[in-house]
Amino acid sequence: MGHHCCSKHKVKRGLWSPEEDEKLFNYITAHGHACWSTVPKEAGLQRCGKSCRLRWMNYLKPDLKRGSFSVEEERIIVDVHRILGNRWAQIAKHLPGRTDNEVKNFWNSCIKKKLIAQGLDPKTHNLMPASKTSTYGGAAAAATTGNNSDEIFQSPTTAPFTISSPNKGFDRAKGFDKMAIPPTLMAPPQSNVALHDQTAVPAALSDLQCRDSHVLMSFANASSSPSLGHMNAASSSSFINDQNGFMDDCVWDSTDMEHFEALNQIEVGDKVQTCTLGNEKGLMMEAYCGFDLEMMDDSSLLPCGDFYNGGGGGGGGSMEQLQWHC
DNA sequence: AACTCAGGCAACCGCGGGTAT
DNA sequence: GATACCCGCGGTTGCCTGAGT
Numbered sequence: 001m002g003h004h005c006c007s008k009h010k011v012k013r014g015l016w017s018p019e020e021d022e023k024l025f026n027y028i029t030a031h032g033h034a035c036w037s038t039v040p041k042e043a044g045l046q047r048c049g050k051s052c053r054l055r056w057m058n059y060l061k062p063d064l065k066r067g068s069f070s071v072e073e074e075r076i077i078v079d080v081h082r083i084l085g086n087r088w089a090q091i092a093k094h095l096p097g098r099t100d101n102e103v104k105n106f107w108n109s110c111i112k113k114k115l116i117a118q119g120l121d122p123k124t125h126n127l128m129p130a131s132k133t134s135t136y137g138g139a140a141a142a143a144t145t146g147n148n149s150d151e152i153f154q155s156p157t158t159a160p161f162t163i164s165s166p167n168k169g170f171d172r173a174k175g176f177d178k179m180a181i182p183p184t185l186m187a188p189p190q191s192n193v194a195l196h197d198q199t200a201v202p203a204a205l206s207d208l209q210c211r212d213s214h215v216l217m218s219f220a221n222a223s224s225s226p227s228l229g230h231m232n233a234a235s236s237s238s239f240i241n242d243q244n245g246f247m248d249d250c251v252w253d254s255t256d257m258e259h260f261e262a263l264n265q266i267e268v269g270d271k272v273q274t275c276t277l278g279n280e281k282g283l284m285m286e287a288y289c290g291f292d293l294e295m296m297d298d299s300s301l302l303p304c305g306d307f308y309n310g311g312g313g314g315g316g317g318s319m320e321q322l323q324w325h326c
Numbered sequence: 327a328a329c330t331c332a333g334g335c336a337a338c339c340g341c342g343g344g345t346a347t
Numbered sequence: 348g349a350t351a352c353c354c355g356c357g358g359t360t361g362c363c364t365g366a367g368t
Contacts, residue, residue: 015336015362037353053354054337089356100356101336109334 012046065097082125
């Protein structure tokens, strides 16, 4: 049974031969692929358009990077997956030359197992209950011993979420170079479901404030919300370091109003995560949990782009190298 | 050398969203 | 608005290969 789109035609399935690859490659490089459904016919292939597209995207495309994933790539995958979940195509966008299929396979065959071995739930990136951990082999203890690439797999409770975009739309030298966001703030919807009882609650984040000059961000009710115990756990990375939940390590240089302008509205799908930054007299940023992760898509991606965890220390900021395509 | 098994990878399948008619 | 078609995505399957016995 072939694809629905080509069930009427006699199509070949299975592995591609070098000849087929050559035909497809030659055709696409010469004519492009305006319509995949016509490609096989035009290229003289007994394949369906879908199959051709897949082969091109995952194998023939010239800018694909082959070979094993680097530690840095691995780190990016883990970090972005923590935010996006199984949105492989989105994750792959942060890894030039890698395909969604490649990332997915790497995740399933390698990263997932490492996370499990460290006692982390690969879906939520949270520590699994001891019983569950032991089910997976009881290797949670290994999580404390890593001094190699396994360090990538840190519990989100100890690694504040940070984003860095050194080359997009903002000159780091001008300021606005420090900002840390806890994983709870950036948690994807699916994670919210999973973490409902243990992580950020929207209400707790509804009063995020940024003050001018030496900007502070605060979460109302931070200390009273059990959910924010999770965030306070991140205080070792100087994200939140007092009982009121103030993040005094979050410094925005408000003289760079250009970027506050840019930040003025972050529309995140229809669930707007209002990120309202007012004028320089009284900056105010509102946010709540439950980010619609469409924000990770190109233009809608945090337009400011440049979040940097200056206080992460000790590898806490595992997203330093993440480049947002915005 | 032969066999088994697990891991990695490529490809397929089905679904959802977008667009044209 | 309804329908058909196409594309892109994520989940899954199955093949290939290498390590272990």
